[in-house]
Amino acid sequence: MNDASMNTLPKIERRLVDPARLAEAERAGLNPVAARIIASRVSKKAPDIAKLLSPTLSMLDSPNGLPDIEAAANRIALAVTQGEIIALFGDYDVDGSCYIATLYTILTKHFNVPKDKVQMYQGHRLIEGYGLTDQAVDRILAANPSPNLVITGDCGSSDEARIKRLSDQSRDCIVLDHHLLPAEGPPKSAFACVTPLRADSTYPDTSICGAVVCWLTACVTRRVLIDIGHLPQNAPHLTNEISYIGLASVADCMSLADSLNNRAIINAALDIINSKRLPCWQVACAKLGNGRALTERDLGWGISPRINSAGRIKDAKRGLMFLLSETVEEAIGWWDLLEEQNAERRNIEKRLLKQAEVIAVDLVAQGIEGLVIHLEDGHAGVHGIVAQRISQRFGRPTVCLSPKVNDAESLSGSARSAHDINIKEAFQYVANRAPDLVKRHGGHRAAAGCEIASGKQNVEKFCALFNEAVLSIANSTQFGPVIKTDGPLNSSDMTLETVSLLDVLRPYGKDFESPVFESVLTVKTSRAMGDGSHLRIILTDGDGPEMTAVWFGAIEPGATLPFSPGDSVQVIYSLEENFYNGRRLLQLMVKEMRLAA
Numbered sequence: 001m002n003d004a005s006m007n008t009l010p011k012i013e014r015r016l017v018d019p020a021r022l023a024e025a026e027r028a029g030l031n032p033v034a035a036r037i038i039a040s041r042v043s044k045k046a047p048d049i050a051k052l053l054s055p056t057l058s059m060l061d062s063p064n065g066l067p068d069i070e071a072a073a074n075r076i077a078l079a080v081t082q083g084e085i086i087a088l089f090g091d092y093d094v095d096g097s098c099y100i101a102t103l104y105t106i107l108t109k110h111f112n113v114p115k116d117k118v119q120m121y122q123g124h125r126l127i128e129g130y131g132l133t134d135q136a137v138d139r140i141l142a143a144n145p146s147p148n149l150v151i152t153g154d155c156g157s158s159d160e161a162r163i164k165r166l167s168d169q170s171r172d173c174i175v176l177d178h179h180l181l182p183a184e185g186p187p188k189s190a191f192a193c194v195t196p197l198r199a200d201s202t203y204p205d206t207s208i209c210g211a212v213v214c215w216l217t218a219c220v221t222r223r224v225l226i227d228i229g230h231l232p233q234n235a236p237h238l239t240n241e242i243s244y245i246g247l248a249s250v251a252d253c254m255s256l257a258d259s260l261n262n263r264a265i266i267n268a269a270l271d272i273i274n275s276k277r278l279p280c281w282q283v284a285c286a287k288l289g290n291g292r293a294l295t296e297r298d299l300g301w302g303i304s305p306r307i308n309s310a311g312r313i314k315d316a317k318r319g320l321m322f323l324l325s326e327t328v329e330e331a332i333g334w335w336d337l338l339e340e341q342n343a344e345r346r347n348i349e350k351r352l353l354k355q356a357e358v359i360a361v362d363l364v365a366q367g368i369e370g371l372v373i374h375l376e377d378g379h380a381g382v383h384g385i386v387a388q389r390i391s392q393r394f395g396r397p398t399v400c401l402s403p404k405v406n407d408a409e410s411l412s413g414s415a416r417s418a419h420d421i422n423i424k425e426a427f428q429y430v431a432n433r434a435p436d437l438v439k440r441h442g443g444h445r446a447a448a449g450c451e452i453a454s455g456k457q458n459v460e461k462f463c464a465l466f467n468e469a470v471l472s473i474a475n476s477t478q479f480g481p482v483i484k485t486d487g488p489l490n491s492s493d494m495t496l497e498t499v500s501l502l503d504v505l506r507p508y509g510k511d512f513e514s515p516v517f518e519s520v521l522t523v524k525t526s527r528a529m530g531d532g533s534h535l536r537i538i539l540t541d542g543d544g545p546e547m548t549a550v551w552f553g554a555i556e557p558g559a560t561l562p563f564s565p566g567d568s569v570q571v572i573y574s575l576e577e578n579f580y581n582g583r584r585l586l587q588l589m590v591k592e593m594r595l596a597a
Contacts, residue, residue, distance in 0.1 A: 010395075010481035010592060012518065012572060015040035024049050031501050033493055033515075037486055038505055041512050046258040053504060055264035057239070063216035065203035068192035072174045073220040075191055079149045080111050080221075081230050087119045087140050087147035089132060091154040091210070092311030094251035094304050094319070096122060098211040098244040099153030099176065101323040105241055106218045111225060119147055122316040123155070126380050126405040129412055130449045131442060132159040141169060151176060154210030157195060158442040160187035176213045179442055180424045207255040207262060211248035215241060243272040243281065244323065250296050250509060251304035253446070257511035266296055266507045273299075279331040280323050287335060290579070296507040306335070309342040312381030348382045349389075356386050360394050369479050370426070370470030371398040372463040374411075378402030384414030384447070391416040395481035397423060397470050401459065404451065410439060411459070413450045419477045421470055423448040429469035430462065437461060483572055483592055489517035491544040496586050499575050516574050520596045521547075523567045532557030539571065539588070549573065551590035568596040 017040045025035035028050045038049060046052065051059060063069055079086050088103055090096030100120050107113040121140060128135040132152055140150060149172050156163065156175035160182075163173045172191040179197070186193035194217055196203045208216075219238055225231040246269020254262045274293045276282040285294055288302040307319035318337055325331035356373045363371050373390060375383065383400035391398040399415040415423045422445045431438040437458055441450040452462050489498075508514040521539040524546060529536045533556065537549040549571065555562060563569060572592040578585045 009594060010483045012570075012592070013482050013484050014487050014518075015484055018042075018044070020044075021049065028053060030504070033489070033498060034501050034505055037502065037515050040486060041257050043258055047260045051260060052263060055260050055267060057242070057264055057268055059260050059264055061204050061261055063203070063220055065201060066194050066196060066213070066216065067198045067200050068194050069217055069220050072176070072192035072194050072217050073224050075149065075172060075174060076151070076217070076221045077224040077228065077230070080107070080113055080225065081228070083117065084148035085117055085119065085145050086113070087121060087143070087150045089121045089123075089136060089140065089150060089152045089155075090320075091130065092123045092125045092316035093154070094307050095210050095248040096154040097307055097311075097316060097320045097323060098248035098251075099214045100320055102211055102214050102241045102244045103151065103153065103218060104324065105244075106222075106238055110222065110236065110238060111231070119143060120317075120320065122311070122320065124315065125311045129380075129404065129440070129451055131155045131440070132162045134162060134165070137162045137165050140166070140171075147171065149174070153177070153214050155179070155442075156190070157186065157193065157197075158182050158440070160184075160189060163187045164189040176210060176217055178208060178210045178213055180444060182442075183428065205259050205261045207259045209245070209248050209252040209254050211245040212261070212265060215245045239268070240272060240277060243269045243278065246270065246273075247299050247303060250299040250507075251308070253510040255511040256507055256509040262509075263507060266299075266509075270294065270296065270299075270507075279325045279328045282328050283325075283331040283335050292579075296509060300509070305345075306338040306342045309338055309345045312345050312379075312385075313341045313348075345382060345385075348379050349385050352378055352382060352386050353389055356390050356400065357393070360390050360398075364394055364396070368463075368467050369396050369474065370467035371396050372401065372459070372466050373398060374401045374459050374463075376403070380404060380412045383412075384416070384449075387414050388416045388447075391418045393481060394479075395419065396479050397421045397426065399450070399462075399466060401452070401462075403454070409454055411452050411454045413452065415443070415448050415450070417446045419474065419479060419482075420445075421473050421477070425473060426466060426469040429472065430465040433465055434461060437465075483516070484513070485516045485518045485572055487518065489519055489575075491519075491541040494519075494544070494547060494575065494586065494588075496577055496584060499577050499586070502575070514574055516572060516591060518570065518572050521569060521571055523563045523565055523569055525565060526561055526563050528555070528557075528561065532559075535561070535590075537563065537590070537593075539569075547586065547588055548578075549588035549590050549593075551593060554590070554593075563593070563595075569593050570596045 022039035025038050088100045090100040107118050108115050151174045153176045157177045157179045166173045167189040175190045175193040177195045196206045246266045249262050249266055256262055273281045276285055284303050288298050310316050310318035322334035359373050380402045383402045387398045387400040395418050397417050399413050401411045401413045404410040404412045417423045424443050427441040427450050437452055439451040443449055521541055524538040524540055526537040533553055535551040535554040539547045539549050573588040573590050576587050576589050578587040
């Protein structure tokens with residue numbers, strides 16, 4: 001990347017190719033380029049490459065290894081058969097929304113629960129914060145009629161105090177989650193806690209998201225309901241709801257390198273989405289597809305940001321209502337609202353990112369490796385995205401702190417990792433040394449959230465402890481931005497045919513990133529486009545055809561063009577097809593470009 005705020009260029013690092021996996025990929029029939037790609041991403045413990053290339057739902061791991069899943073299924077079945085009121089509480093992001101959409105649909109359409117027996121709740125990011133908060137419990141307990149059973153999805157593992165409140169009021173609580181557990185283990189007051197991250201779990205895949213845990217629990221519940229005669233033996237399977245959990249798996253950045261479960265679920269979800277069985281998918285395909293089938297990229301960069309924008313800016317329920325739309329007209333209405341909120345989110349993000357970059361430059365100059373960006377006029381709905389951008393640009397774990405709405409005593413924070421630093425572990429390190437400073441924290445290795453006491457001294461203390469935590473975890477890590485590439489690509493392979501050959505490796509995502517190549521080419525022409533920050537560059541290798549390259553965010557608007565005709569440049573890029581005036585054209589999407597040594 002060519003960011004004026006950076007003092008050093010990103011390090012270019014080639015991926016290592018496993019020779020044994022390379023030979024296996026070639027035996028599976030992959031062409032040399034595609035074989036090289038997959039052999040640099042899957043580990044020795046990953047399933048057979050032939051299975052990874054053609055995953056099916058029949059290959060899914062049995063849910064029986066998930067602790068408490070039988071207890072959870074039996075309790076849900078009891079609530080269904082006894083006509084109890086069931087409350088579904090989910091996080092405010094895509095995973096939380098998809099969890100609610102999945103279980104609500106299964107309960108009402110498959111298990112024959114009347115709609116008025118199912119209540120839906122989501123946390124309010126700005127007012128309540130992450131997880132099953134006291135405010136959320138207040139809302140649930142105040143409901144009329146009051147629920148008998150509360151099921152949390154994509155949260156709950158760190159919420160023992162709130163779950164105990166529910167238990168004390170004779171409400172059973174089932175936790176369906178995938179976040180890292182606190183040091184004391186799963187919540188003791190929960191009727192059941194189903195998560196692959198429990199120490200007693202024998203489920204082989206720890207990389208599934210909360211919505212998948214929910215779906216697996218529902219599948220076991222279906223079996224229980226058949227066994228007790230509530231459902232017929234030929235009751236429909238819960239396949240259609242995979243479209244929701246596939247979207248959640250992409251949005252929550254679940255690993256796609258070694259997880260056959262995630263790859264199978266996302267592929268099945270795309271088939272269902274592109275068949276447009278639900279009004280929400282009809283609208284999404286019309287808005288994003290432009291006549292083509294949607295891919296996992298559309299889920300991650302098209303649908304997910306719009307659903308997430310609801311929780312970031314106002315009320316997450318708007319994204320949920322889009323997913324549950326019963327007519328196309330209803331889905332269009334929700335989509336338009338989400339579109340407006342997403343535009344608002346982008347504007348806020350752009351403003352805060354400029355402030356965060358200035359702070360980050362100063363922190364890096366001081367030699368600080370664990371960056372804490374305190375935005376005094378920040379926005380809690382957007383600071384996670386800002387933390388992600390800063391983490392990527394500076395190659396350092398980053399926490400972004402913003403004032404908590406309606407709570408002058410607290411700051412809320414979102415963190416993103418770099419160089420595989422365990423963010424949850426870093427937060428635990430700070431909390432152990434300053435328990436009065438860190439009010440709450442939770443999340444994953446790569447992304448987590450916290451709430452700390454406000455005040456200048458508290459922020460300074462948190463900054464120092466977080467940096468100390470990062471250094472203690474990092475050991476000899478060399479911090480800084482890194483771009484990983486798949487090595488050079490011959491000009492003869494820079495074709496649309498190669499794009500098609502690489503498509504057989506989909507879905508791409510976390511730990512299985514789309515291919516990025518490097519080449520030394522010659523600039524023929526370059527010009528600014530759009531708002532002046534993007535470049536359109538014509539490149540050649542001297543012998544082959546000219547290639548069009550696009551580099552978004554390459555320069556500041558109005559800045560001097562960094563390259564001249566005849567310059568020899570090192571280009572880091574991906575290959576993409578571009579549809580223009582009915583024609584299918586090859587386009588290089590530039591990640592980094594610099595004068596060749």
